[in-house]
Amino acid sequence: MSSFPAALSDVKDSMRETLSRVRQDAAHCRRCPLWQHATQTVFGEGPARAAMMLIGEQPGDQEDLVGRPFVGPAGRVLDEALEAAGIHRKDVYVTNAVKHFKNEPRGKRRLHKKPNEAEIDACRWWLDKERALVRPRLTVALGGSAAAALLGSKVSIGKMRGVPIPAAPTTLWITVHPSYVLRIPDRPARKAEFARFVNDLAAAGAWLAAHPRIPA
Numbered sequence: 001m002s003s004f005p006a007a008l009s010d011v012k013d014s015m016r017e018t019l020s021r022v023r024q025d026a027a028h029c030r031r032c033p034l035w036q037h038a039t040q041t042v043f044g045e046g047p048a049r050a051a052m053m054l055i056g057e058q059p060g061d062q063e064d065l066v067g068r069p070f071v072g073p074a075g076r077v078l079d080e081a082l083e084a085a086g087i088h089r090k091d092v093y094v095t096n097a098v099k100h101f102k103n104e105p106r107g108k109r110r111l112h113k114k115p116n117e118a119e120i121d122a123c124r125w126w127l128d129k130e131r132a133l134v135r136p137r138l139t140v141a142l143g144g145s146a147a148a149a150l151l152g153s154k155v156s157i158g159k160m161r162g163v164p165i166p167a168a169p170t171t172l173w174i175t176v177h178p179s180y181v182l183r184i185p186d187r188p189a190r191k192a193e194f195a196r197f198v199n200d201l202a203a204a205g206a207w208l209a210a211h212p213r214i215p216a
């Protein structure tokens with residue numbers, strides 16, 4: 001039979017938030033109406049103590065079906081860019097500002113719709129929990145929605161990209177969203193923008209290497 005203090009610590013243990021518990025709770029999220037037209041909640045994935053967290057906008061069509069972030073066309077651009085920047089995706093925690101796919105049915109297709117401020121605000125509940133549990137040293141916002149979710153207002157990506165922004169308890173890095181690169185129709189322009197995206201990620205990786213976690 002367990003003694004009283006042990007029983008108390010059991011209760012504390014059972015109350016402790018873990019990523020897997022938050023993930024389970026998020027699966028039933030009704031904090032905004034977006035769940036109604038989505039297949040499932042797409043929660044973040046990656047090491048629970050990742051030094052780097054990447055935050056996108058919201059799952060797309062394929063992510064919605066598979067239940068994992070960045071597995072569709074934008075995910076392929078992101079994977080390629082991470083590899084070119086010397087960053088292993090398996091070392092990074094990848095998530096989104098909004099956890100349900102916002103879409104508009106158009107015939108057989110579901111068209112992506114940008115999440116609005118209220119939806120980003122509602123979903124910050126989950127993002128804040130992921131950030132508090134993973135405690136990354138560097139958080140990379142991929143595009144405007146992620147940057148707005150983190151900073152609380154719209155920012156100019158062009159002016160703020162590629163430099164460390166102190167945002168205690170983490171440092172924030174802002175770059176473009178991989179779908180932005182994907183949508184550039186002109187091939188040389190797309191190649192150049194991809195290279196800039198890789199540069200931003202590589203600079204983020206270099207910042208992290210130069211700022212190791214100080215052992216407690």
Ligand code: URA
Nearest residue numbers: 056057058060069070
């Ligand atoms: N775009 C995002 O912002 N996130 C995904 O997971 C996929 C596409």
